[in-house]
Amino acid sequence: MNQIVYIKHATQLLSLSSQSKEPRSGPSMNDLGLIENGSLVAEGGVITFVGTDEEAVQYLDQHGKKEDILTIDASGKLVTPGLIDPHTHLVYAGSRENELEMRLKGATYIEIHKQGGGILSTTTETRKASEKTLFDQSAKRLDQFLKHGVTTVEAKSGYGLNVDDELKQLRVAKQLNERHPVDVVSTFMGAHAVPVEYKGDSEGYIDLLIQELLPRVAEEKLAEFCDVFCEDGVFTLEQSEKILNAGIKFGLKPKIHADEIEAFGGAELAAKLEAVSADHLLKASDQGIQDMANKEVIATLLPGTAFFLMTTPARARKMIDSGLAVALATDCNPGSSPTESLLLVMNLACLTMGMTPEEVITACTINAAHAVDKADTIGSLEVGKQADVVIFDAKNYQILQYNYGVNLVHTVIKKGQVVVQEGGILDYSQSIN
Numbered sequence: 120m121n122q123i124v125y126i127k128h129a130t131q132l133l134s135l136s137s138q139s140k141e142p143r144s145g146p147s148m149n150d151l152g153l154i155e156n157g158s159l160v161a162e163g164g165v166i167t168f169v170g171t172d173e174e175a176v177q178y179l180d181q182h183g184k185k186e187d188i189l190t191i192d193a194s195g196k197l198v199t200p201g202l203i204d205p206h207t208h209l210v211y212a213g214s215r216e217n218e219l220e221m222r223l224k225g226a227t228y229i230e231i232h233k234q235g236g237g238i239l240s241t242t243t244e245t246r247k248a249s250e251k252t253l254f255d256q257s258a259k260r261l262d263q264f265l266k267h268g269v270t271t272v273e274a275k276s277g278y279g280l281n282v283d284d285e286l287k288q289l290r291v292a293k294q295l296n297e298r299h300p301v302d303v304v305s306t307f308m309g310a311h312a313v314p315v316e317y318k319g320d321s322e323g324y325i326d327l328l329i330q331e332l333l334p335r336v337a338e339e340k341l342a343e344f345c346d347v348f349c350e351d352g353v354f355t356l357e358q359s360e361k362i363l364n365a366g367i368k369f370g371l372k373p374k375i376h377a378d379e380i381e382a383f384g385g386a387e388l389a390a391k392l393e394a395v396s397a398d399h400l401l402k403a404s405d406q407g408i409q410d411m412a413n414k415e416v417i418a419t420l421l422p423g424t425a426f427f428l429m430t431t432p433a434r435a436r437k438m439i440d441s442g443l444a445v446a447l448a449t450d451c452n453p454g455s456s457p458t459e460s461l462l463l464v465m466n467l468a469c470l471t472m473g474m475t476p477e478e479v480i481t482a483c484t485i486n487a488a489h490a491v492d493k494a495d496t497i498g499s500l501e502v503g504k505q506a507d508v509v510i511f512d513a514k515n516y517q518i519l520q521y522n523y524g525v526n527l528v529h530t531v532i533k534k535g536q537v538v539v540q541e542g543g544i545l546d547y548s549q550s551i552n
């Protein structure tokens with residue numbers, strides 16, 4: 120792990136460095152800390168130098184570090200922090216391409232859910248799957264994330280919906296974190312849907328979550344966050360508050376799936392609970408946006424989901440102009456956003472929500488790091504931070520939004536190790552028995 124990595128001659132290096140330790144909101148989302156002809160040095164998996172090429176030569180001279188250096192020439196290329204996806208449903212079995220056909224014929228996402236399809240059909244598949252099957256299928260998704268420049272993902276449970284299978288999902292996420300190059304941050308989302316065995320008895324299911332599941336999740340240290348699908352026909356505002364407060368008592372930081380389908384008061388609840396983030400927010404009210412800004416709740420927007428569900432995306436411009444810090448995520452899941460391409464989501468944020476190329480990059484780096492409460496170690500290229508770096512085959516950052524739908528990732532470095540080279544993943548041996 121002590122190898123020195125020296126990236127030099129980057130046409131543009133985006134450090135995202137800042138004096139402030141807060142998430143970037145409003146106009147500060149446009150400040151990328153751009154260095155032309157930039158260099159970066161990392162040692163032991165940690166960044167030790169960021170600056171211009173000339174400064175790097177001086178740094179290496181002064182520190183006597185000339186040998187045993189892996190030098191990467193980034194001429195003509197763009198260097199950014201490793202991208203961070205702060206909202207995924209990574210661990211699941213099966214797929215739901217049949218629902219795309221149903222939706223194309225006019226059924227809505229929530230209608231399919233209420234008829235027992237959607238989340239509940241993935242729950243059936245996930246319950247049937249062994250830990251190994253779940254691990255292998257999810258590792259493939261993580262490979263795709265990595266190829267698309269993502270070095271950290273958040274992953275939610277919520278397709279087990281009983282004690283054993285929720286724990287199974289979270290244990291798989293933990294194993295993935297330990298064995299796969301991508302870091303996985305876990306969120307407990309037992310409140311993703313009411314399972315069939317509790318149909319008509321959501322209170323009974325919530326009791327199970329609070330009395331049996333949460334203590335186990337906390338005891339085994341299987342999650343850092345707790346999330347709830349707060350939506351008409353899923354969990355009410357009162358139920359969501361109860362579950363998230365119970366999570367807080369067990370040390371889990373709150374996140375909310377808020378105002379995705381209806382203006383339901385999820386954004387307002389996120390502010391009331393001072394949640395780390397409220398996610399989706401397609402229908403968030405003006406008041407909800409203002410409340411979130413006042414309480415500095417991050418808005419994690421998922422334009423890939425709006426695109427795939429063929430609906431109007433969140434009001435990103437209104438949110439940023441109201442002073443909210445915005446993060447972006449894929450929402451990778453089998454129903455509403457079956458993709459691992461955060462790069463495409465960035466394109467959609469720009470082209471369908473009017474975010475600037477600068478805001479988009481901030482939203483997928485430092486603000487996403489804040490959304491998983493890891494901004495002290497990742498999200499920017501600064502001395503002392505983890506050396507998670509992406510090198511794009513692009514001479515400037517605007518090209519990432521202009522050349523849309525194309526994966527321009529050339530090299531990915533995770534904790535100071537090259538894990539993607541020329542766009543391909545380097546071998547790692549990971550599977551479980």
Ligand SMILES: N=CN[C@@H](CCC(=O)O)C(=O)O
Pocket residue numbers: 208237238241348376379424450452453454455456
């Ligand atoms: N909306 C709720 N949960 C997921 C979808 C899960 C699924 O359809 O399987 C989401 O964030 O979009």
Ligand SMILES: [Zn+2]
Pocket residue numbers: 206207208376450452
């Ligand atoms: Zn989600």
